[in-house]
Amino acid sequence: xxxxxxxxxxxxxxxxxxxxxxxxxxxxxxxxxxxxxxxxxxxxxxxxxxxxxxxxxxxxxxxxxxxxxxxxxxxxxxxxxxxxxxxxxxxxxxxxxxxxxxxxxxxxxxxxxxxxxxxxxxxxxxxxxxxxxxxxxxxxxxxxxxxxxxxxxxxxxxxxxxxxxxxxxxxxxxxxxxxxxxxxxxxxxxxxxxxxxxxxxxxxxxxxxxxxxxxxxxxxxxxxxxxxxxxxxxxxxxxxxxxxxxxxxxxxxxxxxxxxxxxxxxxxxxxxxxxxxxxxxxxxxx
Amino acid sequence: xxxxxxxxxxxxxxxxxxxxxxxxxxxxxxxxxxxxxxxxxxxxxxxxxxxxxxxxxxxxxxxxxxxxxxxxxxxxxxxxxxxxxxxxxxxxxxxxxxxxxxxxxxxxxxxxxxxxxxxxxxxxxxxxxxxxxxxxxxxxxxxxxxxxxxxxxxxxxxxxxxxxxxxxxxxxxxxxxxxxxxxxxxxxxxxxxxxxxxxxxxxxxxxxxxxxxxxxxxxxxxxxxxxxxxxxxxx
Numbered sequence: 438x439x440x441x442x443x444x445x446x447x448x449x450x451x452x453x454x455x456x457x458x459x460x461x462x463x464x465x466x467x468x469x470x471x472x473x474x475x476x477x478x479x480x481x482x483x484x485x486x487x488x489x490x491x492x493x494x495x496x497x498x499x500x501x502x503x504x505x506x507x508x509x510x511x512x513x514x515x516x517x518x519x520x521x522x523x524x525x526x527x528x529x530x531x532x533x534x535x536x537x538x539x540x541x542x543x544x545x546x547x548x549x550x551x552x553x554x555x556x557x558x559x560x561x562x563x564x565x566x567x568x569x570x571x572x573x574x575x576x577x578x579x580x581x582x583x584x585x586x587x588x589x590x591x592x593x594x595x596x597x598x599x600x601x602x603x604x605x606x607x608x609x610x611x612x613x614x615x616x617x618x619x620x621x622x623x624x625x626x627x628x629x630x631x632x633x634x635x636x637x638x639x640x641x642x643x644x645x646x647x648x649x650x651x652x653x654x655x656x657x658x659x660x661x662x663x664x665x666x667x668x669x670x671x672x673x674x675x676x677x678x679x680x681x682x683x684x685x686x687x688x689x690x691x692x693x694x695x696x697x698x699x700x701x702x703x704x705x706x707x708x709x710x711x712x713x714x715x716x717x718x719x720x721x722x723x
Numbered sequence: 724x725x726x727x728x729x730x731x732x733x734x735x736x737x738x739x740x741x742x743x744x745x746x747x748x749x750x751x752x753x754x755x756x757x758x759x760x761x762x763x764x765x766x767x768x769x770x771x772x773x774x775x776x777x778x779x780x781x782x783x784x785x786x787x788x789x790x791x792x793x794x795x796x797x798x799x800x801x802x803x804x805x806x807x808x809x810x811x812x813x814x815x816x817x818x819x820x821x822x823x824x825x826x827x828x829x830x831x832x833x834x835x836x837x838x839x840x841x842x843x844x845x846x847x848x849x850x851x852x853x854x855x856x857x858x859x860x861x862x863x864x865x866x867x868x869x870x871x872x873x874x875x876x877x878x879x880x881x882x883x884x885x886x887x888x889x890x891x892x893x894x895x896x897x898x899x900x901x902x903x904x905x906x907x908x909x910x911x912x913x914x915x916x917x918x919x920x921x922x923x924x925x926x927x928x929x930x931x932x933x934x935x936x937x938x939x940x941x942x943x944x945x946x947x948x949x950x951x952x953x954x955x956x957x958x
Contacts, residue, residue, distance in 0.1 A: 602825050606814045613812040616774060617826050617871070618800035 452685025453584025457639030461632020467672020477659020483637025508637020670720025733782030805872030815857030862893030
């Protein structure tokens with residue numbers, strides 16, 4: 438039982454990290470109809486930039502802020518110069534964003550070197566407690582808290598602000614949003630930057646969680662994010678949160694109980710869910 | 724009477740298809756101008772071109788004396804043109820309240836007054852205020868779409884086939900509401916139901932093969948069986 442609870446805490450923390458990555462991706466697809474395969478690169482750039490600032494300054498919070506800022510800035514550049522010219526053309530979107538993923542991944546090696554980098558959590562997040570046999574690691578709880586806060590913040594923004602209303606409407610009918618007097622291109626840019634910032638936040642939190650980072654996390658986590666978005670239902674933030682937690686928990690359980698099947702678990706989960714809910718868990722609910 | 728919208732020989736391609744091949748309209752303030760014509764004549768594309776949803780390749784569109792054909796859709800909307808598309812375009816997962824809230828660019832007294840006026844005209848919307856727009860009937864969705872276009876300080880409404888798919892009693896209701904709104908806004912109406920349209924329209928334009936081929940006072944067309952037969956195929 439203790440093992441199961443430990444795995445559950447680990448799975449929830451992993452799920453929160455995946456959610457940070459997938460939430461932006463699902464909004465970008467749902468609103469903008471853009472298949473952004475470069476999203477994983479923003480996660481990786483968040484991890485590296487945050488780790489670098491953290492190492493140089495000694496402040497983990499500065500690392501988080503710097504990573505998010507880098508993600509938002511990269512998101513701005515990507516939307517303006519790479520994605521905007523290929524709106525409405527999925528094939529070109531896939532090709533160009535895959536290209537960006539490869540280029541940004543390789544640029545990490547140019548800037549930070551080809552070897553993996555070790556990252557430790559800051560001292561104040563290093564402790565752990567044992568409660569009824571369950572080991573609670575402070576950093577993992579911190580990741581869960583941040584994940585929950587971001588989810589609550591995004592849900593609040595979507596449900597209670599004018600921008601959120603525009604985004605929810607835009608997911609359903611972009612043309613009508615323009616007809617009502619909104620500059621959809623500005624909304625697209627805001628969402629792209631928001632999604633990119635969240636991916637970078639996921640990356641910077643991932644670095645001490647995993648202990649090591651390498652450029653390949655761009656591809657690995659990019660694919661994982663797509664799986665989560667498809668399972669959750671494209672365009673649904675709540676669906677992505679649910680799917681991310683499911684994927685996180687399944688990953689933790691499978692790695693312990695059936696390690697040989699761990700790699701296939703996410704794919705099997707996706708196939709299983711799509712057989713019964715072809716639009717994903719909460720697909721079509723905004 | 725002042726000309727609000729002037730359309731001069733516009734041409735529109737959709738992909739490789741040459742849809743509008745020379746459409747000219749003059750819409751006068753305070754009137755209901757009806758676009759008539761058979762299916763595929765280009766009526767819907769004309770409204771979509773006015774909103775830059777299908778941008779024109781040739782011609783000129785002026786609204787209140789200002790050229791608008793080079794503007795983006797949202798800029799045209801902000802100049803005071805509301806559009807009710809053929810499929811109503813309501814946001815099904817948003818509530819009736821949210822659909823209207825989204826459309827309201829201001830919350831000043833004048834906008835709130837317009838909202839209250841339109842809600843009194845369409846009391847069903849008040850009944851379903853907190854319900855998702857997706858659960859409304861076709862007629863109620865049409866009311867919501869019209870209310871959404873009206874709630875801002877729009878001087879011109881472009882309304883595309885509001886009677887399509889509605890029960891006769893609903894069609895009557897929607898048409899009467901447009902007639903009532905005529906006191907406050909100018910309307911360009913695309914309508915297949917000639918007898919409904921003729922009961923509220925002031926002027927008409929008949930379109931055929933992407934061109935405006937005839938225009939005049941609606942009362943003249945209503946009285947001339949030969950013209951109706953020739954251009955619309957109805958007696």
